[in-house]
Amino acid sequence: MFLDIRQFGFVNDLEAAWREIRDEYLTLPEDSFEPWVQREMYGEGWGVYGLYAFGQRIDAALRACQRTPSALARVPGLTTAGFSRLAPGTHIRPHVGWVRTVYRSHLGLIVPDGCGMRVGSETRSWREGECLIFDDTVEHEAWNRAGHTRVVLLFDFLRPGVSKEMQDEPPAEVRNFVNKRAQK
Numbered sequence: 001m002f003l004d005i006r007q008f009g010f011v012n013d014l015e016a017a018w019r020e021i022r023d024e025y026l027t028l029p030e031d032s033f034e035p036w037v038q039r040e041m042y043g044e045g046w047g048v049y050g051l052y053a054f055g056q057r058i059d060a061a062l063r064a065c066q067r068t069p070s071a072l073a074r075v076p077g078l079t080t081a082g083f084s085r086l087a088p089g090t091h092i093r094p095h096v097g098w099v100r101t102v103y104r105s106h107l108g109l110i111v112p113d114g115c116g117m118r119v120g121s122e123t124r125s126w127r128e129g130e131c132l133i134f135d136d137t138v139e140h141e142a143w144n145r146a147g148h149t150r151v152v153l154l155f156d157f158l159r160p161g162v163s164k165e166m167q168d169e170p171p172a173e174v175r176n177f178v179n180k181r182a183q184k
Contacts, residue, residue, distance in 0.1 A: 008133060013074045014107060015107065015130060017067070017071040020068075021067065023067075025110075025153075028083070032049055044087070045087035046084070046085070046087075047087070048082050050082035051069060051082045054080055082155075084154040087149055088147050089144065095139065095141070097136030097137050102159060104155075105155050106126060106153070107153040107155075108130055108131075111125070111150055111152075115143065115145070115150040117142040119135070
């Protein structure tokens with residue numbers, strides 16, 4: 001299910017900074033993106049540039065980005081964040097997330113026509129400069145049927161009433177990926 005963004009006070013500030021965030025994304029080297037770790041969901045075409053992973057800073061990535069972490073500092077309970085891009089023709093198959101303590105948000109940065117996502121029974125398209133917030137534990141899928149890459153700032157934040165001490169245990173492949181990134 002998608003959530004009403006008006007219930008989250010940080011959204012206005014983050015949306016106001018979207019052009020700076022997009023411009024920072026555009027400075028990143030093409031080869032600095034890695035495939036999303038759970039490849040069984042999509043095959044090819046989903047790349048990420050992680051900034052934070054399950055509360056851990058990815059220092060090398062943060063050194064390359066100055067404005068985006070400043071904008072994300074306004075998000076209470078931030079746990080995970082990074083740039084997420086879908087190549088043309090990519091389809092992330094229907095799946096259910098395993099992290100029950102957070103909500104997921106996407107801030108549209110580059111959104112060609114023909115891109116969208118379904119959460120539960122509701123389908124929406126991203127819009128540049130706007131956030132979508134959803135419950136990752138509800139079945140969802142995403143696609144890019146356009147001829148250009150779709151880019152969002154993907155980030156997770158603690159659900160209201162959840163404390164940082166309450167942790168979800170990531171699957172082994174995710175944990176190994178996060179540990180490898182944190183050591184760089």
